Amino acid sequence: MAASRPQSDDENGKVPRTARGRQTLRKLLDAAAKEFGEKGFHEASISGITRRAGTALGSFYTYFDSKDMIFRALVQDMSRQVAQHAGKAVEGQSGAFAIERSALHAFLDFARENREIYRIIDEAEFADPASFREHYETTAARILERLKRGEASGEIREGMAEPHAWALMGMNVFLGLRYSIWSEGEDSAEIADMANDMLRRGIAKD
Amino acid sequence: MAASRPQSDDENGKVPRTARGRQTLRKLLDAAAKEFGEKGFHEASISGITRRAGTALGSFYTYFDSKDMIFRALVQDMSRQVAQHAGKAVEGQSGAFAIERSALHAFLDFARENREIYRIIDEAEFADPASFREHYETTAARILERLKRGEASGEIREGMAEPHAWALMGMNVFLGLRYSIWSEGEDSAEIADMANDMLRRGIAKD
Numbered sequence: 001m002a003a004s005r006p007q008s009d010d011e012n013g014k015v016p017r018t019a020r021g022r023q024t025l026r027k028l029l030d031a032a033a034k035e036f037g038e039k040g041f042h043e044a045s046i047s048g049i050t051r052r053a054g055t056a057l058g059s060f061y062t063y064f065d066s067k068d069m070i071f072r073a074l075v076q077d078m079s080r081q082v083a084q085h086a087g088k089a090v091e092g093q094s095g096a097f098a099i100e101r102s103a104l105h106a107f108l109d110f111a112r113e114n115r116e117i118y119r120i121i122d123e124a125e126f127a128d129p130a131s132f133r134e135h136y137e138t139t140a141a142r143i144l145e146r147l148k149r150g151e152a153s154g155e156i157r158e159g160m161a162e163p164h165a166w167a168l169m170g171m172n173v174f175l176g177l178r179y180s181i182w183s184e185g186e187d188s189a190e191i192a193d194m195a196n197d198m199l200r201r202g203i204a205k206d
Numbered sequence: 207m208a209a210s211r212p213q214s215d216d217e218n219g220k221v222p223r224t225a226r227g228r229q230t231l232r233k234l235l236d237a238a239a240k241e242f243g244e245k246g247f248h249e250a251s252i253s254g255i256t257r258r259a260g261t262a263l264g265s266f267y268t269y270f271d272s273k274d275m276i277f278r279a280l281v282q283d284m285s286r287q288v289a290q291h292a293g294k295a296v297e298g299q300s301g302a303f304a305i306e307r308s309a310l311h312a313f314l315d316f317a318r319e320n321r322e323i324y325r326i327i328d329e330a331e332f333a334d335p336a337s338f339r340e341h342y343e344t345t346a347a348r349i350l351e352r353l354k355r356g357e358a359s360g361e362i363r364e365g366m367a368e369p370h371a372w373a374l375m376g377m378n379v380f381l382g383l384r385y386s387i388w389s390e391g392e393d394s395a396e397i398a399d400m401a402n403d404m405l406r407r408g409i410a411k412d
Contacts, residue, residue, distance in 0.1 A: 040332055042248060097410065125328050126246055133388065140384075147409070157411040163400045164409060166384045167377040174376025175369060178346075182339065194369045202408035203353070203370060204303065205363040 013063045013073045025063055027053040032074045037116025041071060041127040068128070075124045075131040078117050083142065085110045096150025097200050103146075104172050105192035111180035112188070118181050140165045171195055219269045219279045231269055233259040238280045243322025247277060247333040274334070281330045281337040284323055289348065291316045302356025303406050309352075310378050311398035317386035318394070324387050346371045377401055 016022045031053035035044045046067055050060050064070040089106030090099045111117055124132035144165035150156035175195055179186050222228045237259035241250045252273055256266050270276040295312030296305045317323055330338035350371035356362035381401055385392050 119331070122328065122331050125325070126332075136380075136383075154411060156409050160409065161400070163381060163385070163397050164404060166380045167401050167404055170376035170378070170380025171373040172376070174342075174372045174379065177342075178372045179369070191369050194367070195373050198370060198373055198408065200408045200410045202404065202406045203356075203362050203366065204406045205360060 013065075013069055016063070021062075024053075024055055024059050027055060028060060028063060028070065029074055029077050032070050033078070033114075033116050033120065036071060036074065036123070037119050040119070041067075041123050044071075046070075071120075071124075072128050072131050075121060075128055075135065078114075078120060079131075079135040079138065081114075082107065082110065082117070083139070096146065096153060096155040097196055099146060099150075100168070100199060101192050101196040104175070104195055105188055107172055108176055108180050108188040108191060111176045112184055115181055118177060136169065140169050143168055168199065171199070219275055222269070227268075230259075230261055230265050233261060234266060234269060234276065235280055235283050238276050239284070239320075239322050239326065242277060242280065242329070243325050246325070247273075247329050250277075252276075277330075278334050278337050281327060281334055281341065284320075284326060285337075285341040285344065287320075288313065288316065288323070289345070302352065302359060302361040303402055305352060305356075306374070306405060307398050307402040310381070310401055311394055313378055314382055314386050314394040314397060317382045318390055321387055324383060342375065346375050349374055374405065377405070 013025075016025050028049060031049045031051075032044075034052055035048045039045075039048065044067065046060055047057065049070065050057050053059075060070070064073065086103045086106055089102045093099050093102055121132065121135060124135070140162065144160065144162060147156055147160040147164055147168075151158055151160050172195070175191055179188065179191050219231075222231050234255060237255045237257075238250075240258055241254045245251075245254065250273065252266055253263065255276065256263050259265075266276075270279065292309045292312055295308045299305050299308055327338065327341060330341070346368065350366065350368060353362055353366040353370055353374075357364055357366050378401070381397055385394065385397050
C-alpha cells in the first residue's frame with residue numbers, strides 16, 4: 001500500500017506517501033507556476049502559493065522548506081512536463097524529420113497554453129542556475145539521441161554531435177518565444193513546417 | 207563645438223555634452239556591466255557602480271536617475287555592441303554564408319570576452335522587458351535583412367521570412383550559451399563551421 005511505502009526525502013522536497021499527498025503536492029506546484037509566473041521569483045511568496053493552492057501553510061512545509069526549494073522543484077517539474085509532452089507528441093511517429101516536426105509543433109502549442117514556462121525557466125538562470133543548466137543539458141542530450149537515431153536509420157547525415165543538438169534546441173526555444181509567448185497570431189503548424197524544412201535541407205539555394 | 211551642442215535628454219539617460227562627459231558615461235556603463243553581471247539586478251547598487259567606475263555619486267546622477275535607468279541604458283549599449291561587433295566581423299566579406307559564419311564566430315568570441323552579456327540581457331527579461339524584446343526584435347530584423355540579401359544574390363533560396371531569422375538567432379544564442387559561457391574548451395571556429403554547414407544544407411542525408 002502507498003501509505004506503507006517508506007518516505008524518501010530529497011533536496012527537491014519530500015515525496016508524498018499517499019494519493020491525497022500527491023494531489024496536494026500537484027496543487028502546490030500548479031499554484032507555484034502561477035505565482036512565480038505572474039510575480040517573478042522575488043515578489044512571489046509562500047503565502048501567495050498556498051492561497052492559490054487553497055492549502056494550509058502547514059501543507060507547504062510538509063513538502064518544502066522554502067521558496068527556493070519549491071522553485072527548484074517547479075523548474076524540474078516543468079522540464080519534465082516539456083519532455084513528456086514532446087515524448088507523447090512523437091509517440092508512434094516514424095521518420096527522423098517527422099519526429100522533429102511533431103516535437104516542435106507540440107512544444108509551440110504547449111508553450112501557448114503554459115505561457116509561464118518561459119518566465120520560470122528563464123528566471124531559473126538567476127534564481128536556480130543549476131536547474132536552469134540541467135534543463136537545457138538534459139533537453140540537448142535528448143535531442144542528440146534523436147538525431148543519432150536518425151543517423152542510424154540513414155535519414156540524417158553522419159557526424160551529428162552536441163553542437164547540432166544545441167543549435168536545434170536554440171531554434172525551437174526562440175521560435176517558441178516569438179510565436180507562442182510574444183504572439184499567437186501565427187499558425188504553429190506552419191512555423192513547425194518552415195523550421196523543419198530549414199532543418200532538413202538548410203537555406204542554400206539548390 | 208561639442209560643448210555648445212544642446213543637451214538632449216531621453217528616457218535612457220542624459221547625453222554628455224563633452225568628451226570628458228562621454229568618457230565618464232562610458233566608465234559608468236562599463237562599471238554597470240561588471241556590477242550587474244556579478245551581482246544581478248536586485249543585488250546591484252548605484253554605489254557599487256560608482257565605486258567600480260571611480261566616479262562620484264553626483265556623476266551618476268548627472269546621467270541617470272535610477273538603477274533601473276542605467277540598467278536600461280546598459281542593455282541597449284550591449285545590444286549595440288553585439289551589433290557593431292558582428293558588423294565589423296562581416297565587413298568586406300562577400301557570400302551570404304561566409305557572412306553568417308563570420309557573424310557567429312565573432313559573436314562566440316565576443317561572448318567569451320564579455321561573459322556578463324548573457325546574464326545582463328537575459329535578466330532584462332525581468333528587469334526591463336521592453337529592452338529585452340527590443341534587443342531580439344532588432345537582432346532578428348538585422349538577420350532577416352542579411353538573409354534577404356542572400357536571397358537576392360541567389361545564394362539563399364526564396365521565401366526567407368521572419369521565422370528563419372528567429373531560428374537562426376536561436377541557434378546562435380544557444381551555441382553561445384553552451385560554448386562561450388558554459389565552456390570555452392571548444393574551438394569557436396569549429397562550432398561556427400558546423401553551424402554554418404547545418405544552416406547551408408541542413409542535416410538530411412543527401
